[in-house]
Amino acid sequence: MFTRYQLDGAYDEMFKPDATPRTHYERLYQRLLRLPPDELTRREQAAELSFLQQGITFTVYGSEEGTERIIPHDLLPRIVTGNEWDTIERGLAQRITALNLFLKDIYHEARCLAAGVLPRELIYTCRHFRREMRGVNVPRDIYISVVGTDLIRLPDGRFAVLEDNLRVPSGVSYMLANRQVMRHVFPLMFRNYGVRPIDHYGQALLQTLRALAPSQRPNPTIVLLTPGVFNSAYYEHTFLARQMGIELVEGRDLLVHDQVVYMRTTAGLQRVDVIYRRVDDDFLDPLAFRADSTLGVAGLFNAYRAGNVALANAIGTGVADDKALYAYVPAIIRYFLDEEPILPNVETFLLTDETQRQYVLEHLDELVVKAVGESGGYGMLIGPHSTRAEQEEFRARIMEQPRNYIAQPTLALSRAPCFIDGQIEPRHIDLRPYILYSGEAKLVPGGLTRVALTRGSLVVNSSQGGGSKDTWVVDP
């Protein structure tokens, strides 16, 4: 089973450097040794069938008949101990609380800029900074209700933050679906392991959204705004709407009259109080933002500014997950909370800085370069895996627009056992927990563990051939 399993410099989730299993993986390890290989293959097929039958798919762009594929799924759970999780939970709660204060400050007095916590031009040159939001009061000062933060494990075993997703993070439906499927496929292991439950996510999300509703609306109408069936995350939108029992709407289902948002129903217009929007800022309101958007609602921004409707997340939160701003998050935590960051950042080079840029340009073959405004693994150069030509291309781009890029050391993401072609092999993984913030941060114990399914690859994004696996937080 483990004949193709070799340890290297990266942190291995299952094995200690001396090749004995870590305590919390011991039971899984023993179970795997006793299972005949065909049995795992059989369960893998059962899991895949289950995904397909539940319609847990994502849409592949560009295919005419709307091809839907199941997201690649790995059979073996990734296990995190309760202790490790508690650190993650405190660290993320701290980070999100600070970022929320930061957003409020940036769109009001901007004290942190005056205090020199971070350079002014970093904000004003950010593509996701929304001038329109300055001075706008958002309900209960909550800017980021739903967050997905990507963590990686460093070679020394500590978790570090790789990036924050404060706009419209996706993937939480896979976290829930993975768990559902695993319970069917490995019922016995669940009984033995003491895995913390995550199934209350839908309910927690609903409470988070409800917290945004105006107090004079005791039975608020909450809707999920989707870009529509052609969006790659459409499955997730339908899934979450069903889990929460709220209406799934498109822009054309809504209208604004006298600065109040309504949805068109067969019983007439119904007032909408909270919108969990899965549409980017740019497309929300053709009158305020991109005029060519057909996904949004004309007049929505005015209704929002008037306080007649709440949005989750607020408009303009992208300024706080800009990859260049990321480097200043530890300083932001210290400034707003007067605390030391619990979860470290990854070392980051800012290319607007002369000396740092010089260093990066000389070491392009060792570093990872990322475009600041991109996500989903697009616009990335992974130095050690790149060709000369690619490096030259990035060199030219950096010289032209240094503000658009950052660089980080190539990190050996930790590795976890995966079931691949009838054998167990290590693959690089990360972890995206989902944080709900409604004045205080709430996490369900788990997250989306993304897997780079190609051997040696460090890219875990599903749009780039990554898969996912169930994440267990276990108490001994």
Place this chain on the structure above:
Amino acid sequence: MLSRVADSLYWMSRYLERVEHSARLIDANVVLALDQAPAFAEQRWARLLASLHATAPEGASDARSITDALTFDRSNRASIITSLGAARDNARQVREQISSEMWEQLNRLFLQVSQIGIEDIWNIQPHAFFRSVKEGAHLFQGLTDATMNQGEGWHFMELGRFIERASATAALLDAQFAHYNRTEDEEERPQAMNQYLDWVGFLKSRTAFEAYCQVYTADLQPERIAEFLLLNPEFPHSLRFAAGRINRALQAIVRVTNSRRSGQAERLTGRLRATLEYAQIDEILSGNIRAYLAEMQEQCAQIHSTIHEVYFAPPLAAVLN
């Protein structure tokens, strides 16, 4: 329920009813052509086109080209593949409102028809093909009734299905009687056998032959046939039956939505139902039956546009106050 969702459910159901109707019509015609003289067959294709409000493809009036145009031609708005595609597009919009079984069946049926052409069916087994399309549509209907909550959405599907059925039945009767009256007037009544086969084909295209025989025996009288397809309260493809279902579905929707604007729709569907419930075939036939059938189609069209205006796309002025 969101207006857009109701609209999609309504049209999904309507398009599928259209698919089933066309498949049945074409099938009956193709089979009948085996027994009849070519001249009669040609007339009957012309009637079929008229009843579907379609025209023959340019430069071709033979059975194969017409069947092709009405089945596989994606540029023809009256073709089976166009209706199936439209039904599927509507279903995609409301994927979370219908059951997975319904979606899978509709998708399967669409893929089945979209992957073949006239050359695959014409020389071998056109009947088997059209039967499988009919069965595919029936299976969808069965799955709908067995797996979907029979709430507001389901009632909008009923509405779409029976409005389509009512107007298609009226259009079909109209085309048939237009032909029948003409041959009557011109006193060139065709041989009894061809005439008989014509009526058999007509009834079969409404899956009504056996049901008719149970009520009236195999003595095929145009008056009785008209009575059966217009006024029979129990036959699911009669106009009266459809009008009853339209009225029932609308009343259910009115109860759920509690809308103040539904008065006109209630009046129209109630009138159509009552007209057919209290009508007598002798009265209809002593007047101008074609005008009567045109009136029925007009009433269906009015009901549709009223429902559209009340539930799917109300003018803003109406909903804002």
